[in-house]
Amino acid sequence: GGADIIDIITGKNPNIIGVINGTEITYTQFNQAYINELDAYRQRTGTEPAESQIGFVRNQVWEGFVQDILVQKAIQEKGLAATDHEILWRIRNNPPENIKRNPSFQNDQRQFDMAMWQSALNDPNYPDQVWLQVEAYLRQTLPYEKFQQQLQAGVRITEDEIKREYLKQNQTVKVNYVFIDPQKIADKDIKIDDDTLRDYYKNNKDEFKEEEKRQIQYVVFQTKATTKDSSEIRALADDILQRIKGGDDFGELAEIYSEDPVSKDKGGALGFFAKGDMVKAFEDAAFSGKPGETVGPIQTQHGLHIIKVEEKKTENGEEKVNARHILFKFTASRETLDKARDDAEYFAEQASEVPFKELSKNIGQTPQGSTFFIKGNGFVPGIGLNKRASGFIFSGNIGETGDVVESPQGLFVFKISGIQDERSKLFDEVSAIIKNKLKREKQNALAAMKAQKIYEKINSGTSFETIVAEDSLEIKESTDFLRTGYVAGVGREPKFIGAAFSLDVSGDVSKPVLATRGCYLIQLAQKKAFDEADFNKQKKQIASRLLQRKQSQVFANWYTEAKANADIKDFRSRFF
Template sequence: MMGKMREYTKGILYFLIVAFVALMVVEWGADYSGWSQRRQFVVGKVNGEEIDLELFNQAFRNARFSEEQRSGKNLTEEQLNSLRNQVWEQLVQRILLKKEIEKLNIQVTSEDVANYVRNGLYQQYQDNPNFQSDGKFDPKKVDEALADEANRQILLTMEAQAREELPYVKLQSLIYTSLFVTEQEIRDEFKQQNLKAKIEYLTVPLAAFADRKPETGEEEIRKYYEKNKEDFKNLEMRQLNYVYFSIVPTAADSAKIYHRAEEIKAQALAGKDFNALADAESEDPSAASNHGDLGYFERKDMVAEFSEAAFAAQPGEIVGPVKTNFGLHVIKVADKKTEDGVEKVRASHVLLKFEASANTLDEAQRQSGLFAETAREEGFAVAADQLKVEIKQTTEFANNKIGQIPGIGKIESALMWAFGSEKEAISDVYYTPQGYYIFQVANIKPEGYKPFEEVKEICQNRIDLEKRKAMAREYAEKFAGRVKAGENFQAIAQSDPDRILQADTTDYFGMNIFVPRIGRAPAITASAFNLPLNQPSGVLETERGCYFIKVKDRNQFDEEAFSSQREAIRNRLLQQKSRTVFTQWYEKLKEQAEIEDNRYRFFRG
């Protein structure tokens, strides 16, 4: 029993809690105690609470190790950038939630902890035969296991983790207090997923009027512009000058890495234990646990360059260095075999990544710092001239939530600086994995409306489109009487002297997908699932033209199937609502918070 209890411990605590809390506590492994002792390097602040460099880097290393262990691959630079941002967001979120718990004075009692652990175990062991009597779950057996002194340490561990989690569970419960799903919502969702219809249609395509030029005067266009002026609003825009000091590996850096790889290969060929070399030299995170041994793999499991070298070698052969997008590999092939007609190789490797040397990094940092200092004292252009660096310029851009600067990428803190600074202001040095940037505000275009002359053609095209839609509707109305009388759609289309009308029948389609051969047409979809069979509709307007429809076939609402799916649908809708409610609540909480992000000042990943 003790062994079974230990085996199932890992997943028990999280059965009630949403993933964001479990991820922050378990995956990042963040220690939030004793921050006041680690203030020398402050990465950021959240409502006055500091996130120091040690904490941030530890959380990032934990996350990176977990992700690379999960995928079995080294993360690309883009993935590492994304992961850094995820870690930052998780740390910010954790602090904000912790402060909200303190603000609401959420308390956890010993009884809360005991019930939480016990209920979690009950749910976890429902189908475990070790906790059943006469084929049914027996909660007494769980209680007996909890009372067993042999399981005491396991229980204490679970209780400690539960005590950490429960405040967040209680906060979550408060957020979701008024959350519910109505019976009608469940039925509507079932319909969306299960009902299908097939329709016959008669259409007046808008394209038939494409060559007709409506008469639209200057005054009419100007009135449209004034009425719809908000459509032509310009956001505040910025344009930046910038200089860039690269920290990508130089040719000399790459040559040193190649030289080191050749040295490692020579040591392996001389008889040095390959696993020991991997332990000492490999920059593959998995080497810490597998000593460089990749196990058996197929050709498709590895990047092409690696597979080509490994499968061409013989058992015992050492090959390389092999260059891939991960770096340089020295490979030792241990064995080859064929399973179910598939060739496999077992190999170990030592990975050396292409990274800039300390000298390259230091020189880029020194040069960028010197430029920033000179630029503030003597001007941006003067500094560029003295240090012989090129001044580049972005296109105009608006503020955006993702922190994107055109031509450069995502630097959220630099974007915030740009929209909080005056023209010709000079920034601090911003670090990215590609290098150091210093910016100057080159131009500011204030918020306002685009002038009439600039959007006149757009306004005219919109007016003309509405007039063509009116033409299509007017043309369709000429046939409305015949449609209402039940006349055959094909016959009506064939009798059209202008050959504009078209008739056809769709395949079956659902409520939440495009209508075949028509596209997205909410009015048609709504009619298809509400009209009686074979009863013609009135004129239905879409972006592609005007339609009459008749429902040829539609399956009925299946009460028995609905009953069997009802609870699953309810739970799914509840989860969707929960995610939406939490996201909205958290975004509001975050907007009201004072968040200072200083990662760019010293973070090198």
């Protein structure tokens, strides 16, 4: 792109994706961390990340780099380091968690066994490389632990905080309430003339500002498997099946050829599964096979599967199968991808000289067009979330063509086809919106007035039940709910819940509560008393939970401030 050429001319490194307080992050570093994070996602979920998830993963990786650099700077400024004595003490008395999770140092209950660890420490034949790795790990992590300890040294939890948290999680109330619905206020009681609407528009023009919008035309070069690609994948699956039948090891072939990221490294092992756990075509084949039999290739929405039935059993009356599989996905070949890339890049190059529509016609395509859209978070119609493409679209001129953009749908080539400048919407465009807003405000005000009159009657001595009957209102009864809970018919309405818990004596009625949906009058039916004995049982656990939460918040606050004061240059839009 143009930015890369300028960087090369000016001597800047085009491989830099960001600079944090002078520390450079290269594209190579970032991309490797990004690939690792995607691999971790696949291992956790067994699926490919959706387009919407990819942007989140990239941001997560970026934040990881920024945080690490800022923390390392703080550690250096404070002069924090791990001494040899500290490292030796930790190795002998409190080894790292990855050591504790190592099966070599765990007992039959899979718990860390200090005696086994000490035995290894005292074994002169134990590989020196292990101790060097542990030392290096602690030399890196102990300064970070010291930094956290200093940061969190002043964190304290008071008795009152513990009690409030206990009540939040344990105390319940039950109420009777009346709902005064603003929507039932008759239209004849609400007068909104044209002058009122125009006055509101004049005094609140900022509400109707519309940011700059742009429009694009684009063509897509498909990167899906062609008929030829699919035939070659089928041929490969058939060849592997014949090798298995000829005696080749299924597990070894799965590790080499399978495209299932979850089972590949386990020789394709899926473990036991019941009917309904897998897609139908797959499970039908697996359950129809005999133990030791290999079946397939079977086609599902995931691709082609060769399945080896290991064993079968019946558990609690349910039949289960233990199987392995090799997955072949219908993906485009390198030849297909290279051709799509060459065609797309040639099109993008020619589009600066030949009209977009004419060029599209020459290759048998009809260019697609977007509606006008805002820059927002980088979402581009047709392409998806792509900050690099969005950055070009909102900085270029009409008629300019962007670089080729990759997406799950294919390779996109686009040109800027329209610009709508920032503007204020005209009165006629928003008059209906203003009218509805003012109408809701008047309805809410009238509902609150009605509730206030009822409340005043209650204060004068008339019973809650008598007054609501006079006004043909319905008393509704809630079930018990917590401060963090859900109230049937009301929802998670903070104002309602707060008012309910502010009442202490059964029969007391709240002042009118104007909430999201309308106005409420709340009468306390029952409030669970504070249980001193139960509180004392839970006190230690609550305090620990609150302390962890506060400590996390202290670090989050530090990071927010450090980030705000840092010199951060973010060049990700050049690459993504």
